[in-house]
Amino acid sequence: LRPNDIVIAILGVTGAGKTTFVSHFSTFELEIGHGLEPCTERVQAIPCEFEDGQRMWLVDTPGFDDTYRSDAELLEELATWLNSAYRRQIQLTGIVYLHRIKDIRIGGAAIKNLRMFNQLCGEHGLGSVVLATTMWDSGVDEQAGLKREQELTSSSDFWKLMIEQGSKVFRQDEGRTSAYRIVKYLINKNRPVYLDISREMVDEKKQLRDTKVGSEIATKVDKMKQHYEAELDRLRKELRKEVQNAVEQKNAEAKRQYELAQAEMRGIEKELAKNREDCLRLAADNEQLRQSAQAKDEKDLEEMRLLKSLIQEQRMQIDDAKRQNDKTREYDMEKKRKQSEQRLRQKEAMSAKNCIVM
Incomplete structure (x- = not known):
């Protein structure tokens, strides 16, 4: 990945069709999710081909509604990639934001994603944005879809202000054909941009929590920290009371209440530990993110x-089993070797996609 390359970032909630969009141009097969579980776990710069073999990169990203990872962790990863590209003077040719037209209501996850997206781009970046609706072929009535599309484009809560800042609306409703139109539009517009978060962290030396998008997540994380600490304080008082009751009454109910309070406290302590990890992530600056990414790459x-x-060891054991005519052992070792090679291929592919600009 080099300066002046065509680089387009694809964002949106989980299940909006980000990886499917990228797969229309990818030079190798991608794993595509078919439910609400996230398929894209890390930011991936995918090598792609456009018309006449023209090389480009589509950046597949996880959504800010990941089942297993916090918003702070996802922002840390996205910021790490963007900052690395920024340091090497790699601009985004454009950004595609995907939204499922089949969603009857625009839920909290989609609204949060959109708000984060706005803060990531900043006003200057919105002129290089395509807002595209997906999944028109998922049984959506044409009139109902049109009504939802009009709501998106006419409401200040959704896309209206972004459109006024230069964002363009498309339908991603014809597979590769419509995806081609979107990419062609961004290439022809020729308005490469850096996102605000990179300028804030690299040039202004801000911590992640002090960026526009990071500050919102930090506020939520701080509130949750206060909530968990208050709950722990309450439970500790309850535990002292239940211990006293158990000693005085010596009955099974008092013991059961004590055990329930202990279990609840362990759950909150676990959430508080995650919360503290998020606080550390948000306190990172550009250099700390770079060092963390380097450590992950080395691992x-x-x-x-x-x-x-x-x-290599498994191959030697297979050869040994062949010499001894031990078919059962040969079969078992061959199966293990294939599993190991598959894991290695996955690691190598992920490493190549993630570390392109590190």
Whole structure:
């Protein structure tokens, strides 16, 4: 990935069709999710081809509604990639924001994603944005879809202000054909941009929590921290009371209440630990994000080295089983070797996609 390359970021909630969009141009097969579980776990710069073999990169991203990871963790990863690209003077040719037209109501996850998206781009970046509706072929009535589309484009809560700042609305409703139109539009518009978060962190030396998008997440994280700490304080008082009751009454009900309060406290302590990790993420600056990414890359390289060593050892064991005519052992080791090689291929592919600009 180099300066002046065509680089288009694809954003949206989980299940909006981001990876499907990228797959129309990708030079290799991608895993595509078919439910509400996230398929894209990390920011991935996918090598793609446009017309006449023209090279470009589509950046597939996880949504801010991930089932297993917090918004702070997702923002940390996205900021790390964007900052790395910014340091190497790699601009985005454009940004595509995908929205499911089949959603009857625009829920909290979609609104949150859109708000985060606005803050990531900043006003200057919105002129290089395509807002595209997806999943018109999922049983959506044409009139109902049109009504939802009009609501998106006419409401200040959704896309209206973005359109006024230069964002363009498309329908992603014809597979590769409509995806081609969207990419062609962004290339022809020739309005490459850096996103606000990169300028804030790289040039202004801000911590992640002090950026526009980070400050909103930080406010939520701080509130949750206060909530968890208050709940722990309440439970500790309850536990002292239940212990006293258990001693005085010596009955099973008092013991059961004590155990329930203990279990609830362990759950809150676990959430508080996650919350503290998010606080640390949000306190990171550009250099700390770079160092963290480098450490992850080094860990991935070590894991790949160990896998290669394991595969070599498994091959030697297969050869030994063949010499001894031990078919059962040969079959078992061959199965393990294939599993190891598959894990290695996945690691190598993920490493190549994630570390392109690191």
